[in-house]
Amino acid sequence: MFFICNGPEKLSLTMVKKLETDILIIGAGLTGLTLGYLLQEAGKKFILVEATNRIGGRIKTVGFETPLPIEMGATWFGSQHQMLKQLMNNLNVASFPQAIGDKAIYEAISTSPPYLASLPPNPDPTMRITGGTMRLIKALAEIIDFSNIRLNTKINQLDFSGLAINAFTEVEEIKAQKVISTIPPHLLYKTIQFNPALSSNIISVLKNTHTWMGESIKIALSYDDPFWRSVGSSGTIFSNVGPIPEMYDHSNYEDDHYALMGFLNGGYHFISKEERLEKILKQLQKYYGAQVKSFISYHEEVWNQNKACFAPYETQVLPHQNNGHELFKNPLYDKRFLIAGTETSSHFPGYMEGAVASAKFAFQFLK
Numbered sequence: 001m002f003f004i005c006n007g008p009e010k011l012s013l014t015m016v017k018k019l020e021t022d023i024l025i026i027g028a029g030l031t032g033l034t035l036g037y038l039l040q041e042a043g044k045k046f047i048l049v050e051a052t053n054r055i056g057g058r059i060k061t062v063g064f065e066t067p068l069p070i071e072m073g074a075t076w077f078g079s080q081h082q083m084l085k086q087l088m089n090n091l092n093v094a095s096f097p098q099a100i101g102d103k104a105i106y107e108a109i110s111t112s113p114p115y116l117a118s119l120p121p122n123p124d125p126t127m128r129i130t131g132g133t134m135r136l137i138k139a140l141a142e143i144i145d146f147s148n149i150r151l152n153t154k155i156n157q158l159d160f161s162g163l164a165i166n167a168f169t170e171v172e173e174i175k176a177q178k179v180i181s182t183i184p185p186h187l188l189y190k191t192i193q194f195n196p197a198l199s200s201n202i203i204s205v206l207k208n209t210h211t212w213m214g215e216s217i218k219i220a221l222s223y224d225d226p227f228w229r230s231v232g233s234s235g236t237i238f239s240n241v242g243p244i245p246e247m248y249d250h251s252n253y254e255d256d257h258y259a260l261m262g263f264l265n266g267g268y269h270f271i272s273k274e275e276r277l278e279k280i281l282k283q284l285q286k287y288y289g290a291q292v293k294s295f296i297s298y299h300e301e302v303w304n305q306n307k308a309c310f311a312p313y314e315t316q317v318l319p320h321q322n323n324g325h326e327l328f329k330n331p332l333y334d335k336r337f338l339i340a341g342t343e344t345s346s347h348f349p350g351y352m353e354g355a356v357a358s359a360k361f362a363f364q365f366l367k
């Protein structure tokens, strides 16, 4: 079978490669990889496909395996995230508490100066993964037989009209008995064609399911010296004025490489990287002076520009809307297809905990 690719400059004929498996998992984020790990341990035959050239999805550690790993995606978890903690224990992935300090810079309104506010003691600290959140992703991927993972493989179409399910990329056709999608439900609706079409009640839920943190902008600056500690603060910033509403010390576990990491108001996605940096430095300069300009590196991730995570909504969708919706519990197309992923979990939807819970739910469905 031949497939015509319409590239921007040329038209070419490409041979469609055919693959066959029992289970096809779409997406190599935390849900897809945890499911792959469970299936691998259970000796099941599966293929895990990932649209981009990297695994991890919304887990993205810049400088992973360097002395200063910096999180552009998922960072924190807590004692209530029991399934995630269990998975980390099984994989020997260690954690350490987020440094918060006992004082934070607080800016209530633009007409009053920022001040140092006392923070209450926290007996149950928020945790970070030692070496970066990608450590967990790497640990999962190391267990999965690498020949089962296919990068740069974006599913465009799912056909349930035959006895087997046919999944199509631009250049491949994958035949499977069961398919698990782990991509954000709204992205599934926007980017994958279904034959026969999904029912209208499912479409209505998918269309209106918020993609967790899809509009967020993460920012980080690294420095030679953690000067924010010497002003009697800890690097923790809470500002109602912005554009950075919250920021934290993001130094490494060993505490010998230093960084600040936080969020930028999501509305700033429309300006350039240089303009964002200028605004960030201006805000930080208010608190710490001109030394903020002596950063070693600046990192940012504007998640609504990441096409493998986010697609614009057609209507107003509120934060967390439809996350954990009841309909996600029901397999579709004669129990051959399940919509999984963190947003579908009824247990901590949106969080890494929700992703692990979703993978476990999908695993039960496949058993």
Ligand SMILES: Cc1cc2nc3c(=O)[nH]c(=O)nc-3n(C[C@H](O)[C@H](O)[C@H](O)COP(=O)(O)OP(=O)(O)OC[C@H]3O[C@@H](n4cnc5c(N)ncnc54)[C@H](O)[C@@H]3O)c2cc1C
Residues within 6 Å of the ligand: 026, 027, 028, 029, 030, 031, 032, 049, 050, 051, 052, 055, 056, 057, 058, 059, 072, 073, 074, 075, 076, 077, 153, 154, 155, 156, 182, 183, 184, 187, 191, 192, 212, 213, 214, 216, 217, 218, 303, 308, 309, 340, 341, 342, 343, 350, 351, 352, 353, 354, 355
């Ligand atoms: C900025 C930010 C901060 C966050 N902070 C935290 C935090 O501190 N704590 C916490 O618990 N959670 C946090 N989260 C949420 C956490 O990242 C997610 O819960 C989790 O990573 C979701 O995993 P997932 O596998 O369900 O989805 P994803 O990570 O979105 O994985 C889906 C995968 O599918 C791939 N894909 C998409 N389309 C296709 C296609 N057509 N074919 C094949 N592959 C496809 C994508 O490339 C991606 O790799 C944060 C998220 C963001 C964005």
